[in-house]
Structure formats: structure tokens, C-alpha cells
Amino acid sequence: MRVFTSLDELEAATGESLGSSDWLTIDQQRIDTFAEATGDHQWIHVDVERSKDGPFGGTVAHGYLTLSLLPMLGQQVFSLDTPGAKLNYGVNKVRFPNPVLVGSRVRAHAELGGVVDVPAGKQMTLKWSIEIEGVAKPACVAETVVLLLT
Secondary structure, three states, X not given: OEEXXXXXXXXXXXXXXXXXXXXXXXXXXXXXXXXXXXXXXXXXXXXHHHHOOOOOOOOEOOHHHHHHOHHHHHOOXXXXXXXXXXXXXXXXXXXXXXXXXXXXXXXXXXXXXXEEEEOOEEEEEEEEEEEEOOOOOOOEEEEEEEEEEO
8 A cells, every 4th residue: 555644745646556455345235235325226236136137137336336435445545644634525527337246346446646736735636447357347437536635
């Protein structure tokens, strides 16, 4: 795991790959728990029997479930041991090119897109790809923005 201890060190890493997380298996319980938390009970996610005859041959994870794994997987990739608070500021772009079938293993890969000055401190952009083991197209690609308050 990469650890940044200063904002100068972070800025110097612009454009670099930060690495990948460990693999995580997406099981039906995780999908069902996400459905309960969000109220999204679409049958392709939660109806195991019906989804066998559906477009994917089984249940698939919600796209937003896949995206929501970034904080957990991201902490395995890098750490900001810098002064000040770190705040999620938003997402510039998110796409879900490939469904995550139940039982699949996924991992996150991060690249530091950039660090720029803003009135409150620094704004960091991260380029993420959530890969599916053994599948060429990723499950999710996203560009996230973090405010680093000074």
C-alpha cells in the first residue's frame, strides 16, 4: 500500500498508478443487504430463481453497490497520512461497462489524476477502475474528487 505523508509528495505522484486492492468476492448476501439499504429490489439483483432465466444467467450486483466499494477497497491501495480533513467532494464521471455476476471477484485499481489548489486547500482527482477477475471489461470506471482541507 502506498502512503503519502505530505501534500508535496502527493502532488509529485500526479499521473501515477497507485496500485490495486485485494480481490473481494461479491456474494448474494452483500447484494441483498445493499438492496435492503437502498430499497432497490429489482429482480436481476435479488431474485435468484428468476434471474437464472434473465439476461445474465444469475443475479448481478447493483452498479451503485460496485461504486460504493471504492472507500473499502481504496484504503487497501493508498493512504493519505497528511494533515487536515479529507472530504468526498463528488464524482465527475461514472460508468458501469460490465455487470458483476454473483460469485465474481472484484478489485479496485487507482491512478492519481491530479492535485490542484483550491481556497480550502487541495483538490485531488482519482481515476478508478473496478476490475472483475478473468473479465477484460471493467465493472466500473469512475473519476472521484476529494477535498484535502488545510
